Amino acid sequence: MTAPARTRTPDDLIRAEGPVLAHNYHPLPVVVARAEGTWVEDVEGNRYLDMLAGYSALNFGHRHPALVEAAHRQLDQLTLTSRAFHNDRLAEFAERLTALTGLDMVLPMNTGAEAVESGIKVARKWAYDVKGVPAGQATIVVAAENFHGRTTTIVSFSTDETARAGFGPFTPGFRIVPYNDLAALEEAVDETTAAVLIEPVQGEAGVIIPDDGYLAGVRELTRRKGCLFIADEIQSGLGRTGRTLAVEHEDVVPDVLLLGKALGGGIVPVSAVVARREVLGVLHPGEHGSTFGGNPLAAAVGTAVVELLETGEFQRRAAELGVVLRDGLTELVGKGVTAFRSRGLWAGVDVDPALGTGREISERLMREGILVKDTHGSTIRLAPPLTITAQELRSALAALEKVLA
Known part of the structure; x- marks a missing residue:
């Protein structure tokens, strides 16, 4: 025994x-x-x-007392419905998170890797439905030394052999350029590009901070080239760098924001894709989902997290x-x-x-x-x-x- x-x-x-x-x-x-x-x-x-x-x-x-209290209170009421039904906590969570980030819509998920995978799917769907990229040809540009998770799709565009070796065949559709190199990014983006996906600060690589103007340059380039800017703020966001979001150090608003980790307050896994309405609006019922994504317990804790951040x-x-x-x-x-x-x-x-x-x-x-x-x-x-x-x-x-x- x-x-x-x-x-x-x-x-x-x-x-x-x-x-x-x-x-x-x-x-x-x-x-x-x-x-x-x-x-x-x-x-x-x-x-x-x-x-x-x-x-x-x-x-x-x-x-944290406020987060534990929110969790306890919700545990006594309702923990899970799946998204087959509405629950009474999800709307407030989405309303407050969009207000905090300055974006329009939320796709609630659980883990950071799920948020990244969801962001990739949304970007590809947007490329086909809105940009007009031919079916099956969408590309996403990423940065070398990135860390976005360890699912099979994500390790397909990792440059860390520890994460990659032994897990092929790899998912196509990604182009890797050096981080903090706008010229290389410019060259990689073309008419098939759905999005540029980067970390505003590369955490796993050793807290690598780009030069001043890099994030603003990415924003300008993606807008000019007609593709999405996806900022992975799963580690850098929600107060860590002295701002709500690390992109705020350059007054940049991405098209798509990926959040996780601190969003669950260290209590439950909570992640989210937060984006402009015309981007997340490409999803229709049945095209993406998660049984636990947006569950009442996660929404209650996530709302309490947002409430802490609202004070500054x-x-x-x-x-x-x-x-x-x-x-x-x-x-x-x-x-x-x-x-x-x-x-x-x-x-x-x-x-x-x-x-x-x-x-x-x-x-x-x-x-x-x-x-x-x-x-x-x-x-x-x-x-x-x-x-x-x-x-x-x-x-x-x-x-x-x-x-x-």
Whole structure:
């Protein structure tokens, strides 16, 4: 008989996963049992400052009171109807999300990858129905080093061989150009192009921030060439960079916006395609769907998330504390940090490879009570909950300085 989790040591629990879980992740050796705000606690009672925030799914921290209350309240009423029927929570969620983003319509889904897949389908349908691209010939232009998910279609246009190798044959219809290169983008877009799909900040690649004017250039080019601009803000959106959306740093409004992660408040998976009416209007009953997409529990939590963002408090916190993060990392350049890139409360930190890989640095920080995650090579990413305090942030930076020394 399997022993209850509370009677098993962290090592027991980690070993127990091996035979029964697919090995598609390589977690740090910490077994989290409880969490609140910016802190998590393992099964032995050790506390850690969470500097990853679930890859931005926990922008509002663990178990934010307003989000937990919204979930509890809805759990007592209604959790799922499927989209075969209307529910009383979905309209408000869509109304408030469109108002927050400045767009017109919402296609509710569950995971980030579902939002990307849905955005691809919508763009192709728009290309055939509205732009007049011949059937089966629509193309979508994407950026190298992208990360949009790991479904078979999405890995078809990934340049990360870890995500691609062994999963072919790949879905056609995508053109890959260098990120932050408007000339290459111009050359790739033609009369068959349905959309340009990019991350305003490339997260998995190491928090890569494009040059000033790049996003505005993408917007101008797509408008001039008559194709859609799809912005994947699944990680960068909803307050992370100091604005509601990362595209707002250049006052850009895309045709299609992909949201996820923080939209579910760290409680339930919630994602959405948000777009102009003439784009999402190409969908008709039966052409796309999701049993759980737009379920009442997700809509209630998503509405509470939007309500938090409507105040602007979290965007301001990310901007103000982003200065603390940037200044602290600047002090570490030359002291084990070779370079970094940051926007709001999000940073990719390149560590001197002589001091260890990103994984090794993450393990050392874990032993200091700080949880981060590596990306590639000797790069780690920092993305704490937007509820973090300046003191907590400085303590994390002090821990980083200690492990690098």
